[in-house]
Amino acid sequence: MGQKHAKDSELVQSRIETLVNKSKEAQDLNEDLADIEKKRERASNKNDAFRDLKNKISETREQHQKLDTWSDYASRMDLEIPKDNISNLESDVERELRSLTSKGWDDFDDATAVRDVITKFENHRERFRELTSTVRETVQDDVTEELDSVDRTLTLLQIPDIGDNEAYETCRNYQYFLNKLADGKPRDDITPEKWESHHDKFHELSIDLGDDLTGDAKDVIWSLLEDETVTLAEIDEAVLDDLKTFKEFSRRLSIQFTTNP
């Protein structure tokens, strides 16, 4: 028994020792765990910055899309915009983006490094916004003229026997689009393609002034429609009488005369 004990005791004691060793290992691991917690905090801060960066890029992108839209209107209206400025800015941004995407998560030391990039993109967005304002205002100036033209045409169309419903609808649709742009709040359904289509339809309108008017009278009306300056003195008495029979026109004409002494 004694001999057996001596041999066996190695087994049970060794098991206990194994357990003690494991316990030490566990203690070491516990200490490591404290460092990891710090890293995790830093990583969390960095990730918060990445989330902000993503939002900032997203805002920049939205702003660029607005610029792109107003630029499209300007182009369709054949308006002058600062294309070089725009193009330069776009190149800067693209370069910045390529630099950003060429790095990994670890390439950013900490949140501060990320926040530097955020600042840059904030600048880019601001510049896109300024350019957007410039282009939008140019477009809206043009839109104001177009609205006057549409308004005159609609006045003419109020004269009986002049124009038809289709012409009226074309004017109203174009007017709707123009008002939206004038407000500076083009909606999703207000796109440059549609605007252009309504523009073209409006300018292609052919309005028949009937057989009751003389040729001269019709020319005066067209001049008025074309927003050309017409003075009463220049109008022949006969023509004027003729126009006076044109009930709608006379009412308009009185206005013209009232406002243009």
Added chain:
Amino acid sequence: MSTIYPKNWDAEVVDKYITQEAQQKNRDEFEKTHVPINRIRVKENKAFDTWSNEAESLVSEDIVLETVTKSTKKDTNRLFFVVGESGSGKSELCQWLDYQIQDETATADDDEFAHKPILIPRHIREPREVVELLTEDLEGWDFEDAKYLRDLPMEGIYREVTGKIINRFKGSQEATVNFLKDDAFESKVRSNLETYVDAFDDPDASVSFEPIEQDELGSLLEKFPDVTREHEHHQVEPSEYLYREIKTGATEAVSDMLSAGDIRDILRDIDEAFKSQNRRPVLIIEDLTGFTVYDHQVLSFFSDLGTAHFDVVIGVTTGVHQNVIDQRRADVASQDTIDDRIQARLELTEDAEDGSGSRTLFLQQENVHIDLARNYLKAIKEDSDIEYQPSLPRGQSEDDIEESFGNWLYPFNREFLDRIYHNLQSKNVTKQTPRIYLNFVISELLDNQNPPFEHAEKLKQRLGNIDNRLDPNYNGPDEQVLKWYGTDEGEQYTVNAEIPHSFDIDSDGRAPTIGGFEEICPECSAGINVTGEKWTFPECGYEHEDGPSLSGTFTEQRNELLAWVRGESDFNQTSNIEDGAQRIITYFFDKPNSLRIPGCRSSDAAYLRWTKGSDRVPIHVRNADQPSYTQIELTRDMNQSILLDLLRIGVWEDTDLRSLERKDNINLEQLREWANNAVTDLRKDLEMDIKETYGVTLDEVALFGKYLLNVFSGNGTEFNAETLARPVSQRAISQVYTRTDFGGNVKSLKDNLELYNGLFHARFHLRRNMVEHDRLEDAIASLDLEQLMIKIRNIEGKTTGFKIGETRRESTDLDGFLKSNSYNIRGLARDINEYDEVYADDLSAARSDLTKLHDSLQGMNSSLDLSGLEDAYKPLGRPKPDVLDEISALDDEELDDYLEDLSSVVNRARDCESVWEFLDIQRDVGRMKYSQWSEIHSALSDFVDELDTVEQDLKNTIKELEEEAFDPDKTPYEGVRTESQKLVSELGEDL
């Protein structure tokens, strides 16, 4: 075989003498055969003052004559009853009195006062004949118109009787009248009347005028309670009242029909007539039974003392007519019974000594039966007056015959007649009356062509076994002659050689007897042969005066025993020989019906007995029957001297056996051998009964029971003598099988340990600590354990009488022990057998648990350094458990013992191959867990579990910590990249 033998008498003469009533013989014939009746017992005496034996109240016939006839002319009625069995001599005495009084009458002068007898013989039964006889000497009486009962039409009697009976009751007694008209009553009366009337056609038939027996009436009335209520106001019981009324009505009816007048008028007339003649009538009625319709009237007349001046002697047959007299009031005006009014009751018979039957007093007169036979033989031979036919054998003279047989006694001798007389019986009851005796000797034997000894053999049913001490082994041609005619001289029977010679039988006149003796001296226990009631033993001087002696019992039963041994008859009076056998057996064996092995003196041995209804040793005397249960049998082919010794020992039950042996009265050594064999055979038979009933022997039950104790108490599972012999203790048996599929109730085994152990001791122990080793080995050698278990499991059947218990008081039926759940030996066999099929699963689980524990504890000792282990709990975030302290506190020696025990159990579990071994192992497991090592086992098990837990917890902890390496979430950055690429793409379009 039949032997023609010489006769010198005529068969017709024999008939004449033997078939006649006493009264029918003429006076000469009567006097030739009459033997004085000198032993008559007087009771209810108011007349006798002379005695032949005053102490016994005995008188002779002469004193009776003197007393009956000492009346004077003026004396009122004097009534004497002569009571006795039928054939006991009532008629003989009446006839003798008649003759003697006739002589007085004849010798008296006309003017001289004298008695005059009027005898009504037994055969006079017709009322008309009775009144004719009574009025024989009277004038003025004419019964020409009277009718004979035998001539009356049955239907007429019936109607008259039932009409008279009904008329005795008032119409208001409706229930009674309805009862009397009921079929149940009428058919009973009709049947009894038919029997009564028919009896007159048969002179030998007994006549009894009973319209309905009182018992019959009582039974009928139970079904008619209203009738009883109508008669509750009488002074006697309703049934008694009705009986009397019915009898009276019936008697009146018959009397009226017979027109024989009123017998009381006749008696009064006789009284007057005799008085005028200076004579006093002595009315002698042989048998009141024959008086039929007049019995009540006659008794009423004579018991009214003032009515007349008669001396009346009335014969009454014992039992038959006693109810007419017993307790009967003499008259309505007095509380006196008839017995109060009689002068005396003269009894001719008394109860036999053995209490069954009766004997005639006068036949106890010395030699009276010899004299009676001699008188008849002499009268017959003289009356016949013929030569011997065929003639006597050559060389034998008439004188030789007279000398050898005794005067006039041929073809009998004194011994022959003694034997006949002493054995007379009727329906197996002693009945010694002169009529039976004479009928047997004279009518049956004398009147038969075969010699009396041959014919008597054929009539032995009427005699019982003749006292016969001839050696049953003796087979000589003269055996029967010696048996009947021989004289017992102790060692031999002798007979005058002329007697066998006269029957042409070759004989030297002697044959050996069984010897021995018939009495044992109460003083010195010596065996002797004595005759008579008074004797003195010559050696010690003991005097036996009188009183009960056992020799009579012994000789009677010895005789029956010998007849049984000879094959002549059954042996019925067996209680004494059975007592003797029991006495001998219990002398040599304390407990002969014990089923403990011989020599068993173990104080632990169970009470194990065969007690069929009592503690007596069951002894059966084998006649033609078989005992209904196992007993020691006494058979007729047994050694004769043993049988006689057993009988002797049974009869002299108060005499010490050693004393009997010292005096050579018994052969104790021979009896010891017999007892040995008898008890051995009895036990063998009993054990065989058990085996045949239950399919298992007592030894097998004992072995299996002990084996169960061994297994469940930790004595081991080896089925060998050494292991089975180990003692067991109740404490060692534990029930530790609840966590297994074993369903056996070990508690019943534990509760009955003493009984199980006791049975084993009873069968295999000599002393408490001494085993009958060879027997045990032999018993085991032929047994296979599995087969034994199946035998016990299959116990069925039932036999009763075997008892088993720790003590006698606590004993129970062996049947119950074998089968009931409270003892459960069969139940355990069944449960273990069933468990045998499935125990492997439990074994596997136990093996696994034990091995794990065992392996985990390799190297365990109390000096283990557990300090480092305590640190192991820090990373686990919990304190160290108490078990670590418990382990540190363990006693090293105990720990060693436990580990050694555990190691042993583990090894056994590993090697276990049978259900028995597993049950044994499981028991040890239980012991470790719950009793002997419970604390240390619990601590170590907890310690091992704790080590496992700690190990696992540490492992888990380490793994968890290792998995905690820094692995940041990169998703937000991915979002940046995606968004950037979108923008790049849009820019690209523009650019």
